[in-house]
Amino acid sequence: MSALPREAAPFLGFGRLLRRYGFAIAPEQVTGFMQAVTLLGPRSMNDIREAALATLAPPPDRRAEFEAHFQSHFYGNTSAVSASEADEETRIKDDGGADDEQIKAEHSREGGELSSALEQLSTRDFQRNDNGLTAFRRKLSAALPARRSFRTVHTHSRGKLDLRRSLREIVSADGDIPSPLLRRRQTVPRKLLILIDVSGSMKLHTADYLKLAHAAVQGTDRAEIFTFGTRLTRITTALRIRDRDRALARASAQVDDWDGGTRMGPTLLAFLSVPRFSAFARGAAVVILSDALERGGHAEMETAMRRLSARAFRLSLATPLAGDPRFRPVTAALSAILPVLDDLVDGSSVKGLTDFILSLARPAPAAKTIWKRVS
Amino acid sequence: MTRADADQVAASPEAVAARLATSRYLADDSLATAIFLAIHLGKPLLLEGAPGVGKTEAAKAIAELLGRDLVRLQCYEGIDAAHALYEWNYQRQLLAIRHAGDQEVDIYDDRFLIARPLLQVLRAPQQRVLLVDEIDRSDHEFEALLLEFLSDFQISIPERGTIRAEALPIVILTSNRTRELAEALRRRCVYHWIGYPDAEREAEIIMLRASDVAQTTARAVASAVQAIRARPLAKPPGIAEAVEWANAATILERGGSPWPEAFRRAIGVLIKDEEDLSYIAPELGRIVEEALG
Structure with a gap:
């Protein structure tokens, strides 16, 4: 494989930058981004921005943050990165998908002493005021209210005739009629x-x-x-x-x-x-x-x-x-x-x-x- | 229309926007670029946005732009392979077996195969555009099925073997974002978020969609709707509702209601939530007057 031309470096770098800030960017998306930039010309910086938006697909609620990173990477304008929060409405924070690496980093930073002390604390903590939470955890998923799903499951009793499967069975038996097959609507736990x-x-x-x-x-x-x-x-x-x-x-x-x-x-x-x-x-x-x-x-x-x-x-x-x-x-x-x-x-x-x-x-x-x- | 023709029609984002305008759809630069990229990169186009911003309309306009038929797959909870891919016509197969008697009959012939939207598009990728509408309503199992289809554009039918598309079909997915789609699906697509348009563009859209409406009415409706969307409503009005409102108000005005009154009486086509109606009612007169003035 030949090395990429020098001009491609900023685009690769932008993908890396976004990953560092917790955007999920796949390698194929970066490839798509570069293809898109080539396809569009690019005739202006706006073409590059549009290509980035379309192929890297930032979630709509992180659009402002994405724009700030774009500014800082391609224009060298770093002031925008931190100043992207508006205040008059109720602030909403969604932790979805952000920095998993951070957890790992914290984990590796703990020295032996520190972590064993922590562990002791946590086990003691657990024994002292568990309050039946372990039992709660085990029982919960079976105890949630259920609803009937639109998907069906095969069943041997108490169901309606599964016409599609039965007919298929009959066709594969060349017209003989075996016992009909039944199906029932599945139940799934509610949220x-x-x-x-x-x-x-x-x-x-x-x-x-x-x-x-x-x-x-x-x-x-x-x-x-x-x-x-x-x-x-x-x-x-x-x-x-x-x-x-x-x-x-x-x-x-x-x-x-x-x-x-x-x-x-x-x-x-x-x-x-x-x-x-x-x-x-x-x-x-x-x-x-x-x-x-x-x-x-x-x-x-x-x-x-x-x-x-x-x-x-x-x-x-x-x-x-x-x-x-x-x-x-x-x-x-x-x-x-x-x-x-x-x-x-x-x-x-x-x-x-x-x-x-x-x-x-x-x-x-x-x-x-x-x-x-x-x- | 072959791939080369498609490339020609969509030679640049501007050409795409111009062609879409002739099929009565006004796309902004960003959407035109996304459509252009989707056609040229051979990737599916994922459109997300609030209800009523014209996602499905965009798909229709793209099909018209390429001169292809639109095959629409409406998603719902519990949709599965038999609704999306293919199904055997068992009744006809049984009849054929009866009818054939002692003779050999191929019950997995084409005439017994019912092609569902995904297979229809796979068979004629140059003549059809696939629209997978409101994918956020389907469940995760279906999303996984779609993922497989979108990466290889092939379907395996056990009795028949694998059917592969001769060319990359053009696929448009829409989502109302009532739930987060799988990251793998977003990754495979060219993505575009459709927001509400600004007042000027909305007025143009209203003019284009509702031919009877006067320009001043369209302007007034656009700016009033902008003002209404700025309020904290449970269901902010979409573009489709704004067009309806302009239409309804025009009809009422012809029937003899004077202007501000006509807007107020037609409010039912714009806001379809009882609580929102009672919230906006005291302010409505002022909003309409400002928009008209």
């Missing part, structure tokens, strides 16, 4: 979407909730976890790391709005406005872990909850306040959203929460009727 409130008022519980979320992600691949306070952050990918302490450390590093105020309404609306996120809620069991103490008016929260419940299979709010036997859902915000909630349960203990999540598949009366009976 589990957990939204964790990380604002100041929930400070005592967020650590436990994150552990629970980690167990959920480890237990089933159908779980999605978000945190919200003043912003919205998706932490599912961080929690996929098996080691709990490392996963939690990584997830907490991603969340920028620890112990701040709550803007539940606006953040949930932001969640719904991203089609990819709101698709997680469709037909899913949605569990919100929050005290629902909204600063300011609750009109937005009401709208958001109504929309969420219209999408979700079951919408549940677990609030630590309900741990108190005198608790009644009488605050303006809670009584406004009570009619759209399927469950309003106690979220003060991990044990209670895990039991509740494991029982999601079983039908229960609506939150409104339960709390009417109590009060």
Whole structure:
């Protein structure tokens, strides 16, 4: 193979640069990029930009970042790289696909002493306050509510006639009719979407909730976890790391709005406005872990909850306040959203929460009727 | 039309844009470049964007540009090989077996094969363009099947052997981005994100699509729709809705409603969500007046 001409170097370099910042760029995409540039002329820098956009395919939500890297690489204009964030709306962070290398790097940096100390800590930690999370993890994927899929599976009993397969059988037997074959619609577990409130008022519980979320992600691949306070952050990918302490450390590093105020309404609306996120809620069991103490008016929260419940299979709010036997859902915000909630349960203990999540598949009366009976 | 002809029609991104305009589709530079690259690199074109920005229309216009038929495969959850690739006509096979009696009959003949969209395109890649619509609605299994098809452009039928395309067919995929597509699929394609157009281009599109609408109306509709999209709606109106709105308002105006009133009465074709309607209703008068003024 002959060496590439010198002119090709910047294009190869751009691919490498993007990879370093966590864009997934395959070698064939770089080849395609160079082919595209050749095809287009290139007559101007704009041709190169268009070719890069079309072949390297940056995700739409990272388009601004991509543009900044393009500027810095081809124009030498580095100032743009860091200045690409707008502030007026609810910020959304998705950890999907970004820097896996970083984890490995951290791993290799730990010296023997340090890592063994860490390990000790983690094992002790596990023994002391496991709270039945291991059992929860094991039981979860079988306990999730199920729905019937449009795909079918072969079955020997209790099914409908599988005409296509039966006919094929008959044809291959040259017209003889063997016993008919049956099929049944497959059942698949529904998605589990957990939204964790990380604002100041929930400070005592967020650590436990994150552990629970980690167990959920480890237990089933159908779980999605978000945190919200003043912003919205998706932490599912961080929690996929098996080691709990490392996963939690990584997830907490991603969340920028620890112990701040709550803007539940606006953040949930932001969640719904991203089609990819709101698709997680469709037909899913949605569990919100929050005290629902909204600063300011609750009109937005009401709208958001109504929309969420219209999408979700079951919408549940677990609030630590309900741990108190005198608790009644009488605050303006809670009584406004009570009619759209399927469950309003106690979220003060991990044990209670895990039991509740494991029982999601079983039908229960609506939150409104339960709390009417109590009060 | 052969590959060479296709190359000729699409000699440059500008030529593509000009040809698309004659089939009543206005593409911006970026989209024209992506189409040009897809044709010349022989890769599938992946179009992503919010509902109603004209992804399917783009595919239709590309088919028209190349003078080919459009074969459309609408995706849905549970779509599988029998719906996308091929299927045997078992009933006819059985009849043929009955009919033949003692004679030999080839039940895997062409007349018993029902070609589904992917096979149809494979058989005549020079005459057809394949549109795989709303691929985000299908499930991962189907995406994997498609991946195999898109990398080799061949289908294996156990009874018949492998059918290979003589030339690289032109394939367009669209997605509403309700879920993330597999990285492997994105990688194989030329990618383009279609956003909402600016007011000026949208007015041009409305003029082109709805021939009865006056230019001032089209301008007003475009700028009003821009203003409405800036609001936090559950379902922001797409271009198709804007065209409908312009049409509906024109019809109402001919029927005797004065201007701002006609827009307000036709709002149902633009915003199709009860909550959004009640959200926008108090502001609508002002938005329309600003747009008209």
